[in-house]
Amino acid sequence: METKTGEPLIHLGVLEEALNLARANSLWPLTFGLACCAIEMMAAGAARFDLDRFGAGVFRPSPRQCDLMIVAGTISKKMAPAVVRLYEQMPAPKWVMAMGNCAISGGPFYYPGQYAIVPGADLIIPVDVYVPGCPPRPETLIEGILLLEEKITKRGRLRKFRDAKG
Amino acid sequence: MLKDNLTKALAPLNLEKVAAGDYAKTGYHLEVAAQPAQMPDVAQAMLAADCFLESFTAVDLGESFDLVYHFASFDELCRSAVHVPLGKKKGMPTISHLYPGADWYEREVFDLFGIHFFNHPNLKRLLLPEDADFHPLLKDFGASQGND
Numbered sequence: 543m544e545t546k547t548g549e550p551l552i553h554l555g556v557l558e559e560a561l562n563l564a565r566a567n568s569l570w571p572l573t574f575g576l577a578c579c580a581i582e583m584m585a586a587g588a589a590r591f592d593l594d595r596f597g598a599g600v601f602r603p604s605p606r607q608c609d610l611m612i613v614a615g616t617i618s619k620k621m622a623p624a625v626v627r628l629y630e631q632m633p634a635p636k637w638v639m640a641m642g643n644c645a646i647s648g649g650p651f652y653y654p655g656q657y658a659i660v661p662g663a664d665l666i667i668p669v670d671v672y673v674p675g676c677p678p679r680p681e682t683l684i685e686g687i688l689l690l691e692e693k694i695t696k697r698g699r700l701r702k703f704r705d706a707k708g
Numbered sequence: 709m710l711k712d713n714l715t716k717a718l719a720p721l722n723l724e725k726v727a728a729g730d731y732a733k734t735g736y737h738l739e740v741a742a743q744p745a746q747m748p749d750v751a752q753a754m755l756a757a758d759c760f761l762e763s764f765t766a767v768d769l770g771e772s773f774d775l776v777y778h779f780a781s782f783d784e785l786c787r788s789a790v791h792v793p794l795g796k797k798k799g800m801p802t803i804s805h806l807y808p809g810a811d812w813y814e815r816e817v818f819d820l821f822g823i824h825f826f827n828h829p830n831l832k833r834l835l836l837p838e839d840a841d842f843h844p845l846l847k848d849f850g851a852s853q854g855n856d
Binding site: 653654655657 | 835836837840842844850851852853
């Protein structure tokens with residue numbers, strides 16, 4: 543079950559850049575909190591760390607309306623088919639963020655010979671950005687969203703973080 | 709006192725043990741031991757005394773299981789622990805017709821230990837994928853016996 547996002551049928555040229563800018567600045571995430579990382583995702587979406595200022599605060603519960611699936615939490619073997627199904631239900635262009643150590647590589651619950659979890663979201667769906675942490679702080683999640691924006695627009699951010707020393 | 713009411717209600721069942729527990733040490737006011745066949749009657753007595761099922765789990769003791777039911781009450785602080793010894797490869801009557809909350813507890817115990825419950829309305833696996841063929845909390849299930 544490979545989703546092929548290859549070359550588009552119609553090349554829109556410069557319009558594509560504008561479209562990518564629009565897509566990057568209005569990522570609608572799928573509320574897909576599986577475990578503890580969900581709480582940090584909620585914190586990132588709430589008032590103090592506000593995801594809405596990046597256009598990404600519109601969490602949609604339906605995969606049909608999303609472009610970004612944030613896999614926030616451990617994927618148990620029982621949950622894995624549901625993750626794949628939801629990913630397939632998202633319309634292209636779509637992106638996936640593996641948030642937290644569990645979604646990246648099984649996290650603290652992986653040991654050789656374990657029976658319970660899928661050690662990493664990229665074993666079942668293609669992942670675009672990895673956000674490490676257990677759980678990652680909301681600022682880290684925001685950094686992940688900004689990195690994804692850079693990946694989508696293929697250009698750097700307008701305001702990069704400048705070193706304190708200049 | 710709920711504890712005395714319960715002790716009186718459990719007396720005619722001829723249980724192995726109905727004793728007052730040391731609440732400060734163990735957290736339970738009443739410690740009960742029962743045989744598997746008597747469990748529905750114990751649950752009936754608990755239900756009549758307005759106790760709710762707090763939790764239910766099992767312990768693999770190697771040669772046998774020890775099923776542990778915890779009951780408590782909202783009206784008065786009275787927590788009871790019921791221990792049921794069960795042989796391996798033996799089944800257990802369900803109490804889900806009395807306590808609907810026991811439905812998923814019994815499914816979880818079946819999933820993790822393989823203990824079968826008679827007359828359970830829906831004894832399927834709860835936590836592991838439904839086509840799993842192992843029971844992970846048994847003592848002889850090694851830590852590295854999973855598929856990974």
